Amino acid sequence: MNSADLGRRVGVPSTALFTDQYELTMVQAALKAGTAGRHSVFEAFTRRLPEGRRYGVVAGTGRVLDAVENFHFDDEMIGFLRQQDIVDEPTLEWLAGYRFSGDIWGYAEGEVYFPGSPILRVEGSFAECVLLETVILSILNHDSAIAAAASRMSAAAGGRRLIEMGARRTHELSAVASARAAYVGGFDATSDLAAGFRYGIPTVGTSAHAFTLLHDTERDAFRAQVDSLGRGTTLLVDTYDVTEAVRAAVEIAGPELGAVRIDSGDLLLVAHRVRQQLDELGATGTKIVVTSDLDEYAIASLAAAPVDAYGVGTQLVTGSGHPTCSMVYKLVARAGGTADGDADAPLVPVAKKSMGAKSSVGGRKWAARRVDEGGVAEAEVIGTGAVPEELVGRELLVELVRGGVVVAREPLEAARERHVVARGVLPMSAMQLSRGEPVIGTEYV
Template sequence: MTSLLTDHYELTMLQAALGAGTAHRRSVFELFPRRLPEGRRYGVVAGVGRALDAIEDFRFDDEALGVLDEGRVVDEETLAWLADYRFTGDIRGYAEGEMWFPYSPLLTVEGTFAEAVLLETVLLSIYNHDSAIASAASRMTMAAAGRPCIEMGSRRTHEEAAVACARAAYIAGFDTTSNLAARQRYGVPTAGTSAHSFTLLHDSEEDAFRAQVSSLGEGTTLLADTYDIAEAVRLGVEIAGPGLGAVRIDSGDLGVLAHEVRRQLDDLGATETRIVVTSDLDEFAIASLRAAPVDGYGVGTQLVTGSGHPTCGFVYKLVAREGEDGELVSVAKRSKDKISIGGRKFALRRRNARGVAEAEVVGIGEPPVDDGDDRSLVVDLVTEGEVVGREPLDAARARHHAARAELPRAAQQMSRGEAVIPTVHLDG
């Protein structure tokens, strides 16, 4: 159950609205960003599949109701209403793996106020976290320029966040994860061989390498920097032969060491042995290693912390509600520096004749007109309470690759900058 993954005030608002007779007014909530994280040129939508799972599981069973009753969070009338809670409305939004920009209408939740307001916290929790990880991961895989990236940050974050991180990173182009729960739940491919403790366990590095090769085969990856890197490389090729799969370097000047190790491997005849580097990498470090003979990157801490931006700053605001005549009325927050734009939104990616994105076009009240080269961004996710937008994770991964490829070339720059395309609002 996900019903208690929420804030206390969601339920007190519900109680007050039930008492006032306004809880059942048809309402439209929108989940959106007001801005990109400082210096970023685009963001990546992730967490959609997890959010759909959370909506299906959003129920108040006896245990949850008992917590609310014991704590006197809400009154008896509200408890009775919550016991029968089911979201029966409609949700539309950006598909997973898609790009986002300031004021992109990432999610539109339409139902009664009572039904829709309760989903605010859990949706924001999932979208803010997973999209932050995917956005950082996208920059890293872009910097890697086709070389494989391994997610290995489980020990640097909360144990459940680690699973979500692995999933989000895979969507944004990471090839594998070290996290086995991500494999179990989402089918993310896993990889891993050994840590320094395995080498230190044995009486010598040679004994450790022989044990690993004997167990995992010559295609394994040997950790080369426990003692002396050059000696470890020599031993590795001697034990596994020229078919040694890879060596991993986890410390030192990775660029310089990669060149030295590549020369040594080639001299030993291990010309196909790959070099994998780790050690607190981020997108900037990966970009700086582009000219080095590195074949893969293992990324941990910087990935699972969003590389300096651990949240996206998404908000969930009421943008329309039922008026006295039964029609929807646009509403919006107007406080300083926290402006919302009222009305139900639709969005498309405006592209030129070459398929390059030029703008994020958001229609208010009605969909913007496709001029022939554009691409609609909003899809059905939940219809009359039933999930209709669930898809394989590889579909989101493929979507991310295609959506990123259509961005202007400036999106590839690691330097700080503004959104790579503008957001344009069209009032219907």
């Protein structure tokens, strides 16, 4: 299965230049020194969660697979690198033939993670692996940040419908990735058409204040909308006076009116009033959508309000205070001194000396989530040796790429469902919105 089966194919440009220059200059120097082919293991992980967060959410894995597949240097790119004198001719020649041929394992998309979790492990020659650093981190750092915010919001919404509508608040392509990550994290739909086109996420939307203002009266606008979009549409009722608007809305659309949207004011109070008014007008099936600068705290505070759906923009696409994770991509092991290019050579664990021991253990790692007798997660266990018997079958890394070939494509729905399961196994305190420590500890064995 390739990405074309899981959404509409888009002309994905090569991802090869979404790369920091130093990845290429390191390849040049290593090629010359004869060390470029040393078998190497890189791992992506984070040393800490954003302050106060109880768990992280892995998102972007599917996009990483696309990025690895599309990572190649075409003639125009090689011409650019030559013209700018960024690397030398032998390196350009090597780059022109570049295709990742190594192996990638990682946490499945939608999984939760904790400090130290080896979210992605990339293995191959030094040169082929180091080149992928920047784009892999871009994707994981962005998408996981959005998914983590989405997960908190979906926990706060307690089953009510969540609509992602933040496209206008972030870069136009971040927006598409944000809608995707939000879907993984528990959102139900997006306003972003490109996200519907690319990833098959359900899209929604009816009208804005401009539509009301375009018409001579609010009633004209409502009539125009109902005429065209049907009685099941959502009418925006806060352009002028909400009570007046709700009366007009039901008069024009009848009690079959799909929904009203409230985008300003004290949402708790207004939602109660509007619900009462709708019921009195017989529109008992008409839903209420609220959409005004919501975050997980505002959503939670509306738990007692008669609200059927939340539209969330800014706070979602900016990660609700944490717009990026702090994932890094580190060389953790490589072939010994004389074993250039020999994949069977013994690996030497490596680590930057200045880091704390716990947070940067060298060596190729496994990870497993230990659960108590009630099935509740109690620790993220990470090690470099053999997996202890009691953790066999609980390993978190799955095979994603084998010998350069993607082997783990899946529909986005699978990641979304996996997240619900993974979050459900965490201790209840994971769902608290208040600041706290990671809900389980990380143990190195």
